[in-house]
Amino acid sequence: MFPATPLTKLTGVGYPILLAPMAGASTPELAAAVSNAGGLGAFAAGILSPDAIHAGIARLRQLTSKPFSVNLFILAPLNPDPRQVARALELLAPIRDELGLPPGEPLAKYSEDNQAQFEAVLEERPALASFTFGILAEAQVAALQGRGILVMGTATTVAEAKAWDAVGADLICAQGSEAGAHRGTFLGDPESSLVGTMALVPQMADAVRVPVIAARGIMDGRGIGASLILGAAGAQMGTAFLSCPESGIPAAWQEALMGARDDQTRVSRIYSGRHARGLVNEFMRKLTPFSGELPPYPIQNALTSPIRQAAGKQNRPEYLSLWAGQAVSMSRGLSAPELFAALVQETRAALNLASTPTAASS
DSSP states (O other): OOOOOHHHHHHOOSSSEEEOOOTTTOOHHHHHHHHHTTSBEEEEOTTOOHHHHHHHHHHHHHHOOSOEEEEEEOOOOOOOOHHHHHHHHHHHHHHHHHTTOOOOOOOSOSSOOHHHHHHHHHHHOOSEEEEESSOOOHHHHHHHHHTTOEEEEEESSHHHHHHHHHTTOSEEEEEOTTOOEEOOOOSSOTGGGOOOHHHHHHHHHHHOSSOEEEESSOOSHHHHHHHHHTTOSEEEESHHHHTSTTSOOOHHHHHHHHTOOTTOEEEESTTTSSOEEEEOOHHHHHHGGGGGGSOOTTHHHHHHHHHHHHHHHTTOGGGSOOBOOTTGGGOOOOOHHHHHHHHHHHHHHHHHHHHSOOTTTO
């Protein structure tokens, strides 16, 4: 048994399984593999230029005719503090030197034009557009829906879910604290927004009018089945697909995932200036004592980008941002189609078990 849900009805996909949008990892190949298998693939466009967004979606459409989503970040206007930037460059200098990089300098641009990215997605008309780090205005939601694009906002608390509901979102992604990579928190303190998925999903489902998608800490069919039982319309999975060969991450990152334990992740802002969960490594250990001195996202993210790129090329996992969720030890290293087929079978088994009367109840 695999029930239809509001997600499958809205999008037309066969299974309520979504690929999480992961910048640098959710390649067109990975997204297409998930969509072709009957789920909803995702193209992460948050750090891409409008031209790169168009090119990535064109490639994705060469690989699949199925529905997929595109994800963008919502960023506040930037006002870099020269002293923070100088301090960050000072702290990063020894690592740059070790990797053979030239001295770092303040940048003329720290992120892409958010509005231009938004207009590129409007033009491309994917089945669904998802957003994180903030919230759209009602007019922006209406503009997307007017092009036939479903809108999904990311929320880490019930208050954030209600805010997305109020501006007219079609779906809300409930990002639990187990999540790998960046936290989507935009209201309140990031630390107090670390609510676990099992606690967050039913509270959020009860609080809003639109379908909720469970996200993070979900690695197999048991997690998908549990999400549906808790009231979610689908399950979004990121770390589970990172170890697939179709993902775009360096080999050193994939190797780290396959050898990771359940207690090796931490939430830190040292990589990008925004709280994010990843595997503890030398980069995290060196910079964590100075976390409060670093500039916010996307400034710190842009300053550390050359380090991460060089570390990937040099097979130096100690200086990569090894994003991973708390269930990383369940990574399998299967191809995306193989993993998806296994998830479908496992979810069926989990749901059938949940619906089978026990001896005590029969």
